[in-house]
């Protein structure tokens with residue numbers, strides 16, 4: 503799969519949306535394990551293709567590990583995970599009470615551990631979400 507890198511500014515915007523911006527609340531969507539992307543790619547590749555950004559180019563790196571966008575929810579480690587643990591997660595937008603406010607499914611990158619945090623409300627920027 504070809505990834506076309508966008509202008510640096512846009513990469514920075516997406517990096518900020520993943521790691522800093524906090525204008526959208528999301529939760530992991532339920533019952534999505536059987537939903538697979540076309541042409542045998544992964545949801546992570548789908549996200550990278552749609553955004554034009556490669557995760558390993560924008561996530562902070564430490565000793566070969568990368569900072570999970572959901573790092574603030576990590577209690578088990580410092581938020582840095584092996585690169586292959588970062589996947590494209592199905593999420594939905596919610597309000598402060600955790601009620602779904604938008605029926606669309608979105609893909610956003612987080613680690614496989616965060617993908618299992620079904621009771622957590624995460625915050626990201628709009629640009630970190632790609633419509634499923």
Ligand SMILES: [Zn+2]
Nearest residue numbers: 570572613616
């Ligand atoms: Zn995580």
